[in-house]
Amino acid sequence: MLIKQCEFITSAVKRTQYPIDNRPEIAFVGRSNVGKSSIINALTMRKNLAKVGNTPGKTRLINFFLINNEFYLVDLPGYGYAKxxxxxxxxxxxxxxxxxxxxxxxxxxxLLVDSRHKPTEDDILMLNWIRHYGYNVTVVATKIDKLTKNELRKNESIIRETLKIDKEELYFFSSTTRVDREKLVDNLFDDVLETVE
Structure with missing residues (x-):
């Protein structure tokens, strides 16, 4: 899938503020310091589409971004920030x-998790919660540029065992190197686009 157009549409804290045009939505959720804004910017190839903060917990609103005038990428507030x-x-x-x-x-x-660490209790709860409500879910492990290949192999096993997910449900990505960006975009968005047709 080629992302030709992306734009910020609105921020919301309650249902009455969500867009009302009935386009399908794909939501990104994860811990406050997992690099959610960075991956959104990397996938859309827009440097400042989602605001990246030096302090975890910057996203406190639900942010809606319209992609190719077809569907919304939805950035949810990060969870688990202790401060x-x-x-x-x-x-x-x-x-x-x-x-x-x-x-x-x-x-x-x-669901975004940090590839450098074992998923937290919050991550497990969020994944179980998403499954409970019957949503299609994909797990993306971020910040893989910080790991060696050996560390990545070891951490992949830890992440899969902790979250109880198959290899097919887990992707790895670095917002810095953007290796395999096109493949990840296809895997995340293609089935959502099918609901538009």
């Missing part, structure tokens, strides 16, 4: 939960 208050974390959780449980346009969820 915010419990009240703030609860609020972020409610924003994510409302979207994931009540959005009929949502066709797929991409």
């Amino acid at each position: 915010v208050s419990k009240v703030e974390r609860k609020k972020w959780g409610e924003i994510i939960e409302e979207y994931l449980t009540q959005r009929e346009n949502l066709k797929k969820v991409v």
Whole structure:
């Protein structure tokens, strides 16, 4: 799939603020420091489409990006950032939960995990939650440029065992090198496009 056009459309914290044009949506979710904004920018080949912050937890809203005028890529707030208050974390959780449980346009969820570390309890809970609601899910391990090939092989086994996923459901990517970017774009977005036709 060739991404020819992408633009930020709106930010939302509640259902009444979501786009109302019924295009299909694919949501990206992950821990606050997993590199969500970086991978969105890398996949769309737009340097500043999603704002990348030096501080984890920058995304506090649901951000909708229109791709090729056909579907939305949806950037959800990151979870698991310890340096915010419990009240703030609860609020972020409610924003994510409302979207994931009540959005009929949502066709797929991409769960991002850090390839350098064993998935956290939050990652496991999120994946189980996504499965519980019956969404098509793909797991992408980020920041692979920080690992040697041996470390990557070892960590792939750890990630698959921890999350209980098949090899086919797990992809690896570096937003810095962008190796195999086109292949990942096809794998993430092609089946969503089929729902448009």
